Each structure stands twice: as C-alpha cells, then as structure tokens.
C-alpha cells in the first residue's frame with residue numbers, strides 16, 4: 001500500500017504565554033493527505049488553522065504527535081531529509097504584498113528559492129524559469145523587472161503562487177490565500193489554483209474561514225473547533241449533510257447572494273448562539289457543547305470519541321441525522 005503523502009498523527013501544540021498560562025492551540029489532530037487531493041481546513045478565527053500549517057512546516061514544535069512525509073517521520077535534525085521536505089512543501093500566505101520582499105524585483109523574488117534549493121540549474125536557467133513562472137500564473141515575463149508595490153493585491157498573490165511553484169513542490173499549504181483580496185479577484189485566484197493543481201498534479205492544503213471558497217476547491221474538508229477536529233468528510237457530503245452541529249453552524253453562516261434567500265437564511269439560524277469560548281479555558285467534555293443546541297449532560301462530561309459513520313469521521317455524541 002502506498003503511504004499517504006502527508007500524515008499528521010495525534011498532533012498537539014501548546015503555547016506558553018507571558019502570563020505563565022498554557023494555551024492548547026491543537027489537541028490530538030490526526031489526518032492524512034493523499035497525493036493529488038485538496039483538503040480544505042475550515043473553522044472560526046483562533047481555532048488553530050494557521051498553527052496546524054506552521055506545525056507541518058516545522059515552524060512550531062509540537063508538544064506531542066508526529067508528522068510523516070511519504071511514510072517517514074520528519075526529523076528536524078535530518079538535514080538532507082528536511083531540505084527535500086522544504087523543497088517539496090511550499091506555502092502561500094494571506095497577505096500577498098507582505099509576503100514579498102519590497103526591495104527585490106519580482107524576478108529576483110522568483111529566483112530566490114531556486115538559487116537556494118536548486119543551485120545546480122545555473123543562473124541563466126533559473127532566470128528563464130522565473131520568467132516562465134510569471135507566464136504560468138497569467139503575468140507577463142517583462143513584469144519581472146518591477147517591484148512588488150507596483151502590483152495589485154491579486155497580481156501579488158499570483159507572484160506568491162509563482163514563487164511557491166518555482167521549485168516544483170508536491171504540496172502547497174495555502175493559508176487564507178484569498179481572504180485579503182476583493183471578491184471579484186478571489187474567484188480568479190481560486191480558478192488559477194484549481195488549474196495549477198490539475199496541471200501539476202499538486203496536493204493542496206487549503207485553509208480558509210470562508211466555506212464557499214473551500215467548497216470550490218476541496219475534495220475533502222476538515223472542520224476544526226478550538227484546536228480539535230470536529231468532522232472530516234468528502235466535500236459534497238459535508239456541505240449537503242453535515243454530521244457535526246458545528247459544521248451545520250458554519251454552513252448556516254454562509255451568506256446567500258439572493259436577497260430573499262438571504263433574509264430567509266438569517267431568520268432560520270438557530271444554532272451558534274453564544275461566544276466562542278476562550279482557548280485558555282476550553283469547555284469540559286465536548287468543547288462545542290456551550291454553543292450546541294442539542295447538547296445533553298454527556299456532552300458536558302465526556303469528550304466524544306472519534307467515530308466513523310458511513311465513510312466519514314465525526315467527533316460528536318449525537319451526530320446529525322443519526323438519532
């Protein structure tokens with residue numbers, strides 16, 4: 001059996017704050033990513049999406065758990081293995097302009113990762129690849145002489161995508177890549193990512209708090225709440241028939257374009273009352289119970305086990321549609 005491209009196994013991340021308090025940002029997060037698939041990661045602000053991406057990139061040291069790349073545990077002390085991993089896994093961030101060095105030309109920005117990770121190609125070939133990279137994301141190669149501030153937000157994100165692609169990665173971690181862009185531009189970038197994913201057989205981990213954007217791209221979706229996985233399912237089933245009340249709450253929060261439908265949606269919202277609890281003092285039992293309309297005594301007392309239901313996974317004492 002072929003090992004998954006990436007496996008995250010019981011990953012927990014804690015941050016010690018200046019106050020001495022310990023914040024549990026991720027608790028026993030486990031999932032696998034198969035080559036060529038797009039996994040969407042959704043959840044409200046602060047649920048641990050970026051921490052998960054940073055832990056995969058080895059920018060945060062986990063308290064527990066492990067990350068396996070092509071079946072092999074990542075070891076930060078293995079310099080050769082980590083260099084190969086850094087080349088195979090690239091990322092795209094939320095603020096495209098912020099992610100580009102303002103003092104470098106766009107061509108130099110695109111050449112930088114190649115010079116670091118593929119110096120054997122030689123300078124001329126690397127320059128040529130940078131020019132081709134711009135074309136691949138819909139920009140003209142002559143634009144390589146300009147500086148980031150001369151581009152719009154959407155163009156900067158295209159440059160960020162070209163830079164990520166330059167080293168021919170297998171996996172791209174996209175952390176809210178369209179959230180900072182105008183809605184009209186978001187669609188173009190999502191389409192570009194979908195086209196590149198297909199053409200380059202890329203694997204994408206697509207983080208977003210916007211469920212409509214995630215729906216367009218993802219094969220499967222993972223729902224995070226207060227650092228724990230609530231549900232993992234194929235995108236079609238999750239959107240049509242969520243198993244976790246939290247997933248349903250997120251889906252009910254998606255605004256509808258038609259004003260009449262939107263009024264009906266707002267009138268119908270029944271769940272999600274109450275504030276997001278502090279991650280410094282998470283609720284007992286099921287962490288969602290304080291906002292869940294169907295919570296019962298067991299939900300306050302026991303952490304729900306991670307159960308498989310018809311090919312999908314959910315952590316809920318009373319999954320929707322199963323009572």
Ligand SMILES: Nc1ncnc2c1ncn2[C@@H]1O[C@H](COP(=O)(O)OP(=O)(O)OP(=O)(O)O)[C@@H](O)[C@H]1O
Nearest residue numbers: 015023025044045046047048049050051052209279
């Ligand atoms: N370096 C850090 N030190 C202390 N706490 C942190 C650190 N990084 C993240 N956190 C906390 O960990 C929790 C998860 O944060 P994270 O940024 O991963 O969430 P997120 O889902 O990506 O949120 P957003 O959508 O707002 O970016 C939050 O409570 C956050 O305040």
